Amino acid sequence: MNRRSIGLVAGLVFFAALSVLPPFDTFVQAASRHAAEQHASLDTLALARAMQTVAGLMLLMVTWWLTEAIKLAYTAFLPLIILPLFSVVGLSKGAPFTFTVLDVVRNYLSPVVMLFFGGFLLAGAMRRWHLDRRLTLAILTRGSLANDARKTLFGMMAITAFMSMWISNTATCAMMLPLSFGILSFVDAEPGKSNYGKALMLGIAWSASIGGMGTLIGTPPNGIAVGILHTAYGADPTFHRITFLDWMKIGVPYVILFLPVAWFTLLKVFPPEVSSFHGGKERLMQEYARLGPMNRGEKYAIAIFSVAVVLWISMPFRDQLLPDSFLERTKWLDEYSIGLLAGLSLFLLPVDVKRREFVLRLRDLKYVEWAALAIVGGGIALSDGMFKTGFASWLAHSFISLFGSPSTLVMMFAIVLFIDFLTEIATNSAVISMMVPVVISIAQSTGGDPTALTIAAALASSMAFMLPVGTPPNAMVYGTGYIQLKDMVKAGFILDILGWLFTIGVLVLFGHLLFGVIGL
Template sequence: MPETQPVRETISEAEERFERIRRTTGLFLAPALFLLIYFWPMPGLKPQAHTLAAVMAFTITCWITECIPIPVASLLGPTLAVVFGVAGAKEAYTAMADPTVLLFLGGFVLAKAMEVHGLDRRFALRILSLGSVSRTSTMILLGVGGVTCFLSMWLSNTATAAMMFPITMGVLLALNRIIASMHGREVNNSKYQTGMLLMIAYAASIGGMGTPIGTPPNMITIGLIEKATGLRIAFFQWMMLAVPIMLLMFLVMWVYFNWRCPSIQKDLKGAADFIATERKALGTWKRGEANALIAFLVAVALWVTPGVIALVSGTTSPLFKAYNNIFPEASVALIAASLLFFLPVNFQQREFTLSWKQAVNIDWGTLLLFGGGLSLGEMMFKTGLAEAMGKGLVSMTGAHTLLAITALGQLVAILLTETTSNTAAATMVVPVVIGIASAAGVNPIPPAVAAGLGASMAFVLPVSTPPNAIVYGSGMVPITQMVKYGFLLDVIGYFLVLAGVLILTPLVGL
């Protein structure tokens, strides 16, 4: 029987037209807003805060419209702040080497090593081959989504989706052959295909919530909370808060797609053959894979240890404080990343686990966005702009309780992240939410965390996040289906995250 290809849908050109209009608009709107705000009288603001408001309007417009590359806009924002006297150069650019940025730098290098040596693919295929995962359409959906969710806790959402996409396409192709052989003809199973591909995209975003390094908004949130309150949320502490929310959202999504996108054939025993063939093609473990795993486990162990110490002896114990002074999270990431350049693959030829030529291909743009966002966020606190915006929004919306401010911050983050990058959304919303909470006299941490997690809930549009774009580009996910399923998941996720944050933050000491 000939190979049965997945059923594809025609890709609309509407997205391409929208992108052109969006970017062209931004080229004119960004400078216009800057000039309008800069020259508009604002007697209630200090001069530096007034100028920073104009700079923020320019930068945010560039982020949303992408009229210039987002990393360039992230550098230009602090630069304009220096040029127009908001801050000195040292103050504005210090954030580029903030521990948050260095933590992600180390995480990116670790992820690159796993990608170069295929360790991420070996993990994925191994989990998919466990037990009964590949025997029914329901369990395959759970397995593919679960692997994506787990890997996205440690790798970038985009890299995880990009790796899982071809594996999933292969699984779908095998399933189509199995179903066709059972029915004696080709059968349209496009609804299940759409559900599985959306499962990859959404699981990548949901999984990123689980750890501080899972996705940039998490570290943006942690960094801005520390700058505003002086409190540093520990790696394990974030996991205790975010992992239960992540797991609940994932399970709800799995049940939802099983209900809305069922396969026409539930029993799919033959899928195991495809996964077994793919695993066999990987061969035995190679030195590079083992070395990458060693570095990864070193990082995870050192990151989790403070949480274990805190559970045993408390956060005020001398051991806990000493450990955090010696092994702050950024240092752990850099130590583990540096190991990759010491662990040999072939010592005789002086070949090590990772070369600089390979490492240099990490996502530097996201690091620049981190640095620029942290710089602007810190200036918002120091100039009083965040507090002024917070008071204004409290007055406009009437939000003055913890519940109202948390709900408002998360809602704004979700709305923004559908049209701009999740990092930019977090950078825009989190400092303002902290300002609102401070103005209202409530604990700013739950609203900030809810906004940070809300920035990862980009489920509606292909342009919302790269994982969405990856599966949309397959031609098997019509935009109408993504909007329909994604909108409902946004609504469900909104209430799950809101309730989870309000319940769990006090339980983990926040």
């Protein structure tokens, strides 16, 4: 049997065993404690059974996600089936309830999912009108960038990282690879032997992952983490919701500072055999000239994208910038609705009225990564079940009984290191869906900072630099033949360790200075 077959069977066995067996004593005790904490009157045995069912659901989903027994998106819909089908009970604001289909569906249509949907539409418009290629060529043809091998490597990494802040890592990598092949043709780089080829390929993959950490829509784990955090604390009026700008306060400095670290690592591990290109800039300028002037579709796409970014960044300041009368009429407008409205508006902006052509067409929905939306929703739905049944609290108490109550900083070191290496063999969305509810519950029980630990977990989940299975960009560059597995592991291990230390440093420094998320 292969890995997928084993995972398929093992996941079903785990779930069947936990859903059929009588509730374990540890769950009965946890259910009694959870009901007492919520001041709720509820059948303890029913809550313990629900807790055990959710435990089976988590094991089923994690096993299938880790082994890719079925498509990741299909696994993400399991909460929608199992929670209502097994009449799982839980506590919401101290009141008992039973999960219905509608209760679970809300997680798949959560504001975070809608934000990603709008982001995918904006990215789709950029890809349809080739704005990504225009921007890349415009930057590479500046100054001496295209003639210096080391500068070109950094330029390609910087462009990839910036694109990945707004477009999915996979799409960004797919867009940058053809340009990379063109650059490698300048020096006749031989696949598997050229150090510059190795550095450029890994540079594209690494910077796609690093750039995704920069914004809330950069990569699904960011949205999953924030969605779970808001699910856990949404009813608490004292909780500070993480805004788009809040995330950028951490994410953008992280990208700006960590990207040169990755570039320097590549240059040291794979010293380029070339220092300059002959005629590189001229060839790229010819490519750029072939694009011609910007057309109306490109102008509309960049305009809507720019408006959305400005609104996202300025949302925390709107109370100071806008009159009260306008604020009252637009109090429904938040970061999530901005992304959705901006994306949908692209279907209404005409590029050619006579031909009835718009910036986006229905067939451009192919640019939406529906699987990613399902995974984000599934992760939030699973965490909702874990929190409301008390299973996440049980996991936290189990952790504390084994390891005590470490400080936020110690927990951060352990969480980042564990997730850093776990995400090398498992999809980062699966890892973050499993870990964040536990991390939040541990923080609640130990007095730690849940926001700091959640952000740390999200950033760590994007640090899969070592193996082809870690991320789609890793697999894509490995498939080109320019990089061998031993080279990827050697360089990736170094960056994993540097990333572990770097993540802690950035969170402690910028998290405290900018909006005080680190409670040390």
